[in-house]
Amino acid sequence: MSTGEELIALVVAPGTGVPPGSGGLAALVADEWAQTGPAAEILARAGRLEADRHPRWVWWAASTDAPGLVRARTRPRRCWDLAEVHRLLHGGWEAGPAVVWAEAHGIPTAPPPPPSEDLFAFAGEEPRLADDVLVRPDGHLRPDAVTGAWLTTPERLVAWGRAALVVAERQRAELSGEGPRALATAHAESAAAVLCVELERDGLPIDRARAEQLIAASAGPRPATEEEAAAARRERDRLVLRHVPCRESTDLRNPAQVRELLAAVGVDVPTTRKWVLDPYRDTHPVVDALLRWRKAERVSSTYGYRWLDTAVGPDDRLRGRWTACDGAGGRMTAENGLHNLPVDLRPAVAAAPGWAFVRADLGQVEPRVLAVVSGDAAFAEATRADDLYAPVASRLGVERPVAKVAVLAAMYGQRSGAAGEALEGLERAYPVAMAHLDRAYAAGVRGADLRTFGGRLIRTGRFLADRPLGSDPALDAARGRFARNAIIQGAAAELFKAWVATVRAGTAALGAEIVLCLHDELLLHVPEEHAAEAAEQVDRSLGAAAHWWSGGAPVRFVSDTSVIHRWSEAKE
DNA sequence: TTGACCACGTA
DNA sequence: CGTACGTGGTCAAC
Numbered sequence: 001m002s003t004g005e006e007l008i009a010l011v012v013a014p015g016t017g018v019p020p021g022s023g024g025l026a027a028l029v030a031d032e033w034a035q036t037g038p039a040a041e042i043l044a045r046a047g048r049l050e051a052d053r054h055p056r057w058v059w060w061a062a063s064t065d066a067p068g069l070v071r072a073r074t075r076p077r078r079c080w081d082l083a084e085v086h087r088l089l090h091g092g093w094e095a096g097p098a099v100v101w102a103e104a105h106g107i108p109t110a111p112p113p114p115p116s117e118d119l120f121a122f123a124g125e126e127p128r129l130a131d132d133v134l135v136r137p138d139g140h141l142r143p144d145a146v147t148g149a150w151l152t153t154p155e156r157l158v159a160w161g162r163a164a165l166v167v168a169e170r171q172r173a174e175l176s177g178e179g180p181r182a183l184a185t186a187h188a189e190s191a192a193a194v195l196c197v198e199l200e201r202d203g204l205p206i207d208r209a210r211a212e213q214l215i216a217a218s219a220g221p222r223p224a225t226e227e228e229a230a231a232a233r234r235e236r237d238r239l240v241l242r243h244v245p246c247r248e249s250t251d252l253r254n255p256a257q258v259r260e261l262l263a264a265v266g267v268d269v270p271t272t273r274k275w276v277l278d279p280y281r282d283t284h285p286v287v288d289a290l291l292r293w294r295k296a297e298r299v300s301s302t303y304g305y306r307w308l309d310t311a312v313g314p315d316d317r318l319r320g321r322w323t324a325c326d327g328a329g330g331r332m333t334a335e336n337g338l339h340n341l342p343v344d345l346r347p348a349v350a351a352a353p354g355w356a357f358v359r360a361d362l363g364q365v366e367p368r369v370l371a372v373v374s375g376d377a378a379f380a381e382a383t384r385a386d387d388l389y390a391p392v393a394s395r396l397g398v399e400r401p402v403a404k405v406a407v408l409a410a411m412y413g414q415r416s417g418a419a420g421e422a423l424e425g426l427e428r429a430y431p432v433a434m435a436h437l438d439r440a441y442a443a444g445v446r447g448a449d450l451r452t453f454g455g456r457l458i459r460t461g462r463f464l465a466d467r468p469l470g471s472d473p474a475l476d477a478a479r480g481r482f483a484r485n486a487i488i489q490g491a492a493a494e495l496f497k498a499w500v501a502t503v504r505a506g507t508a509a510l511g512a513e514i515v516l517c518l519h520d521e522l523l524l525h526v527p528e529e530h531a532a533e534a535a536e537q538v539d540r541s542l543g544a545a546a547h548w549w550s551g552g553a554p555v556r557f558v559s560d561t562s563v564i565h566r567w568s569e570a571k572e
Numbered sequence: 573t574t575g576a577c578c579a580c581g582t583a
Numbered sequence: 584c585g586t587a588c589g590t591g592g593t594c595a596a597c
Contacts, residue, residue: 253592255578302590333588340582340589412585485586519583
């Protein structure tokens with residue numbers, strides 16, 4: 001397929017001790033030309049090229065080659081991320097240049113090529129690689145290029161950029177054999193990877209005073225010294241241990257000791273997990289005190305003052321590393337609490353003065369995704385409703401909560417609970433969708449690979465380890481559940497990223513920053529005067545992204561979109 | 573020091 | 584608790 005796109009590789013030599021892109025060399029490499037020089041100069045040139053020609057940027061990985069560009073406020077519209085496309089095509093998470101190159105050339109990636117600096121090799125056993133040669137006789141990249149140590153001259157950087165273009169072409173050819181959506185998925189995945197760099201640059205706006213206040217309410221005032229911190233900890237412990245006078249030396253952080261303590265007061269439990277202990281809250285006061293203690297302990301250990309001091313910058317932005325896809329279904333991940341901030345702390349996430357948030361989250365995204373990926377016309381019909389469980393319930397002749405449990409049970413394989421009869425109803429009403437889930441489960445059980453709707457390879461063999469298929473029924477079932485979940489969760493992640501990429505492109509002119517991506521939820525930070533328009537753009541983007549992602553399937557996706565000033569507002 | 577496990581926050 | 588993630592705690596093995 002000829003796209004008519006201009007591909008330009010951007011490669012940046014890893015600087016020594018400086019942020020990527022700010023020192024050392026960089027290169028722009030296209031089919032017909034190349035330019036190298038100091039990174040600052042090359043990045044400025046790249047900025048002009050972006051403005052004039054909006055090429056598709058090719059890089060080994062946005063996290064290594066794009067930060068300089070992103071820091072310079074160039075917003076690349078189109079890119080091709082070799083690492084992300086590799087993950088899409090071949091599954092798993094490992095996607096360094098060595099394995100990406102090898103896989104693109106169909107040469108074995110394991111065992112990894114040995115270190116070339118043959119300190120321990122006998123002289124003459126392996127011909128020494130000429131200094132200017134990037135590709136070894138065995139077809140692998142020279143290892144010191146992969147680590148970046150070799151990328152010290154303009155000529156070498158150009159070779160590195162050429163290699164990136166070679167891989168991009170091979171990946172594109174391979175993708176064309178993976179169905180109509182794979183190429184579009186590659187573009188969206190690549191956009192998500194550069195968005196991750198932008199998310200790390202911008203951070204999530206925090207109202208620091210409010211955060212301090214919320215932490216204090218749970219963990220007490222900020223301790224001035226180590227001794228004060230220890231005293232506060234002892235005081236928190238005491239509020240639990242006072243209920244068990246004889247066992248005041250119990251270490252509440254040690255589950256075994258806690259279990260012993262509980263047994264002594266007549267609470268006999270297999271584990272001390274919250275949902276196990278919950279029913280015993282009224283049995284003995286120590287249970288309730290313990291569960292309250294756990295909550296406070298969580299805030300003080302994970303989301304306490306240390307977190308505030310290290311993860312929130314002097315500009316009051318919470319920053320963490322972002323990745324465009326995990327190793328399984330392909331959802332985005334984030335560190336430093338960006339993806340698991342307790343709801344109680346969310347009032348501290350606040351727009352800056354003069355700015356607002358546009359918050360949007362997809363409603364019932366997974367069943368709607370199931371309607372697309374399975375091609376079930378009857379189930380697609382149900383997605384026309386704002387609440388798809390309502391038409392499902394009426395079709396099954398059950399109450400809405402029953403229908404909901406049944407749909408979730410079908411998708412996730414819930415074994416507890418009594419969804420049995422409703423499940424049978426689902427099989428009759430939506431046989432196409434149910435068969436799709438069953439096939440994924442069966443593929444997982446037999447350890448077969450499968451692909452998501454957008455073309456991502458799901459390798460169920462990762463659970464196999466060295467145990468033969470069928471040797472452990474529990475393991476087989478676990479693979480089945482994993483596979484069934486991955487095709488839904490993975491496809492939902494693809495739709496989400498298509499949506500986000502569309503929003504990113506469509507709201508740039510409004511000065512909007514995407515500041516949080518949370519699987520089915522999106523938070524934009526926008527100048528107040530453009531917030532309403534950005535919100536409309538978010539909704540329009542969903543329609544557009546869903547349409548092309550689904551290939552025009554008659555499936556409706558809905559977003560709850562609102563303009564707010566704290567993340568905690570306007571939540572269901 | 574490292575890896576396993578627990579526990580728990582989010583979707 | 585269906586799956587997925589990241590974090591911080593303890594423990595046993597190194």
